Amino acid sequence: MNKQRTLKGSFSLFGKGLHTGLNLTVTFNPAPENTGIKIQRIDIEGQPIIDAVAERVTDTQRGTVLSQNGVKVSTVEHALAAIYALGIDNCLIQVNGPEFPILDGSGAIFVDRIKQVGFEEQNAPKDCYIIRHKIEVRDEESGSCITILPDDTFSITVMCSFESKFINSQFASLDHIDQFAEEVAPARTFVFVRDIEPLLNANLIKGGDMDNAIVIYEKQIPQERLDQLADLLKVPHMDATKMGYIQPKPLKWENECTRHKLLDIVGDMALIGKPIKGRIIATRPGHTINNKFARLIRREIRKHEIQAPIYDPNDQPVMDNNRIRELLPHRYPMQLVDKVIELGPNYIVGVKNVTSNEPFFQGHFPQEPVMPGVLMVEAMAQCGGLLVLNTLEEPERWSTYFMKIDDVKFRQKIVPGDTLLFKVELLHPVRHGVSSMRGYMFVGDHVVAEASFTAQIVKNK
Numbered sequence: 001m002n003k004q005r006t007l008k009g010s011f012s013l014f015g016k017g018l019h020t021g022l023n024l025t026v027t028f029n030p031a032p033e034n035t036g037i038k039i040q041r042i043d044i045e046g047q048p049i050i051d052a053v054a055e056r057v058t059d060t061q062r063g064t065v066l067s068q069n070g071v072k073v074s075t076v077e078h079a080l081a082a083i084y085a086l087g088i089d090n091c092l093i094q095v096n097g098p099e100f101p102i103l104d105g106s107g108a109i110f111v112d113r114i115k116q117v118g119f120e121e122q123n124a125p126k127d128c129y130i131i132r133h134k135i136e137v138r139d140e141e142s143g144s145c146i147t148i149l150p151d152d153t154f155s156i157t158v159m160c161s162f163e164s165k166f167i168n169s170q171f172a173s174l175d176h177i178d179q180f181a182e183e184v185a186p187a188r189t190f191v192f193v194r195d196i197e198p199l200l201n202a203n204l205i206k207g208g209d210m211d212n213a214i215v216i217y218e219k220q221i222p223q224e225r226l227d228q229l230a231d232l233l234k235v236p237h238m239d240a241t242k243m244g245y246i247q248p249k250p251l252k253w254e255n256e257c258t259r260h261k262l263l264d265i266v267g268d269m270a271l272i273g274k275p276i277k278g279r280i281i282a283t284r285p286g287h288t289i290n291n292k293f294a295r296l297i298r299r300e301i302r303k304h305e306i307q308a309p310i311y312d313p314n315d316q317p318v319m320d321n322n323r324i325r326e327l328l329p330h331r332y333p334m335q336l337v338d339k340v341i342e343l344g345p346n347y348i349v350g351v352k353n354v355t356s357n358e359p360f361f362q363g364h365f366p367q368e369p370v371m372p373g374v375l376m377v378e379a380m381a382q383c384g385g386l387l388v389l390n391t392l393e394e395p396e397r398w399s400t401y402f403m404k405i406d407d408v409k410f411r412q413k414i415v416p417g418d419t420l421l422f423k424v425e426l427l428h429p430v431r432h433g434v435s436s437m438r439g440y441m442f443v444g445d446h447v448v449a450e451a452s453f454t455a456q457i458v459k460n461k
Helices: 077-085 108-117 177-183 193-201 223-233 256-272 287-303 321-327 373-389
Strands: 003-007 011-016 023-030 037-041 049-051 057-059 065-068 071-073 091-095 119-125 135-139 144-149 154-161 169-174 190-192 214-217 276-283 339-343 347-353 398-410 419-426 434-443 446-459
Touching: 003 023, 011 108, 023 077, 023 108, 037 071, 049 065, 077 108, 077 177, 077 256, 108 177, 135 287, 144 287, 154 256, 169 177, 169 256, 190 193, 190 256, 193 214, 193 223, 256 276, 256 287, 321 339, 321 373, 339 373, 347 373, 373 398, 373 419, 373 434, 373 446
Parallel strands: 037 091, 154 276, 190 214
Antiparallel strands: 003 119, 011 023, 023 091, 037 049, 057 065, 065 071, 135 144, 144 276, 154 169, 339 347, 347 419, 398 446, 419 434, 434 446
8 A cells, every 4th residue: 555755855946936026935845644735825924824725726817826715826736746746645835925936837847856855655545536437527618628537547648729830739648647757847838929918918927038938929910019028028029020939948849838738737636635546638728627627526536535445356366265264263154255355564355245145134134135234344344354364373373353343334235236345444553462443345336334443363262
């Protein structure tokens, strides 16, 4: 089971804000496990903290803006993309102004500094949300669409269509998150010359220049007007008759603009609050639809707060019935685990197929057979017993006995034909022969029962 990670130390970056033009400092700090990503405005009295989650996004017109209790911070997406791609679960980001510095307009500097300071593994397990079915968000007016499909890893394919002869249609792909640092992070933000004047009139891009953006000039304007724009941006005058990319640094890739759109998606997906496994297919993406999608995924996560393990009946079990009988003293009619399909150092996943021939259905109840709740807890406990007994030498000489059962919840009745999945996790390491565990029982994707229990491992007489 993967563990959460944070930074090994702190580091700071300095630069100007893209929209405010202010000189800004952003500092990335380690944070305790289960903190998540939080942003602190240290320039405001009380140094308020903003949770970096999708529901805190209040503006997406020219970047991702987070707000909480009237406090805002913008241009966060490049830093969040680097944090997400490098697997950082817990981090406190401090900034002394209303936005993050734009730096070179990409995520590369954030990635490099995170790698320099290094990572620290924490004790808490990393909670990953696995996409089990197609989820889609669509905006008919703009033609934007984001779809996510089940996959073994997190991957993205982006297709963009611009009203431009230089970047009309492009696509970019990230097949594995490990490729992000080299294939996506260096992609810079971009702007069309035709959009610069409206942005300036809106009191934005005060910190924009040729060093932190790709600038595309494709519709000729009078030389005098182009000179005025150059003066406002404090850059050299250019020939108004020469079309194309006019920034001094050449493109890193022909599809750099679309790769930057992919970078933005990763940054906005960081606001889901946990890593996901699935393949994103995005058509004409932007921060607005990215945020709608992130919010939808967060709602899905809340509906399936505890995810069922993936069960493929074709896979060979980790423990078959014969091995289970070697570890557990239970026999018919009390052996309630048929096989084990996953086994980690602190968790186990077991299976039971409930048939109409179960002996307890004869009296519970003949006309409406329902599995007794006490046996549901017993089945989870047997799974936990397999977890701890598997670590012992001569396990057949030991048994586990209940000491305490807490927080039992039954959410759905179990009937003949159900396939039960049990997931049992150790809450603490086994000490002095005593183990504390939390168990969940699933039918399909739904939690049908759960309980915490403490058991003692006792040597048989």
